[in-house]
Amino acid sequence: xxxxxxxxxxxxxxxxxxxxxxxxxxxxxxxxxxxxxxxxxxxxxxxxxxxxxxxxxxxxxxxxxxxxxxxxxxxxxxxxxxxxxxxxxxxxxxxxxxxxxxxxxxxxx
Amino acid sequence: xxxxxxxxxxxxxxxxxxxxxxxxxxxxxxxxxxxxxxxxxxxxxxxxxxxxxxxxxxxxxxxxxxxxxxxxxxxxxxxxxxxxxxxxxxxxxxxxxxxxxxxxxxxxxxxxxxx
Numbered sequence: 001x002x003x004x005x006x007x008x009x010x011x012x013x014x015x016x017x018x019x020x021x022x023x024x025x026x027x028x029x030x031x032x033x034x035x036x037x038x039x040x041x042x043x044x045x046x047x048x049x050x051x052x053x054x055x056x057x058x059x060x061x062x063x064x065x066x067x068x069x070x071x072x073x074x075x076x077x078x079x080x081x082x083x084x085x086x087x088x089x090x091x092x093x094x095x096x097x098x099x100x101x102x103x104x105x106x107x108x109x
Numbered sequence: 110x111x112x113x114x115x116x117x118x119x120x121x122x123x124x125x126x127x128x129x130x131x132x133x134x135x136x137x138x139x140x141x142x143x144x145x146x147x148x149x150x151x152x153x154x155x156x157x158x159x160x161x162x163x164x165x166x167x168x169x170x171x172x173x174x175x176x177x178x179x180x181x182x183x184x185x186x187x188x189x190x191x192x193x194x195x196x197x198x199x200x201x202x203x204x205x206x207x208x209x210x211x212x213x214x215x216x217x218x219x220x221x222x223x224x
Binding site: 041042043044045046049087095096097098099100101102 | 113142144149150152153164165167168200201204212213215216217218
């Protein structure tokens, strides 16, 4: 499975847009890119998934360039409640999710 | 509807004891997963069930760990002769089990502490 690299931590302020970039240089043709969010004392929660170009839902946008070697999770106008750990996952398996250490996002007032 | 539930939420045991952790998946979900999460790390895959059978148990660390899902719904993760290194949060997830982009829904986890 493709290894992912993402920043250990990020700081932001309420109302700002946050972009978290994930590198996955060895992504395979069949691999999808999935992002999960995890709050303290809770299990991870699915945010968004994509294969190429751009995907948008009510929570976030996912930007994937043509070479698919990286992806960017975009959170518009973050609030304090967006403080969490964000995981970038890459793989073709729908059942064996491989999590890295994630990015700890802190949103300040 | 109800999400994935796990019991107990916390379990403290002594080294060498046997523990059972229970997972109630979302009703109708055919696939069930167990993960283990150590402090500061992402979840680590343990085992995956499709229906009653374990489709992939490659993540179980050793033969002290065993999981069952006898009726294709509730699952129990069993740990024998617990060790201090088993201390972690054990997460359960379930999914519809179909489609390339199947989404896993996680429970809140059971925090296991081995003294």
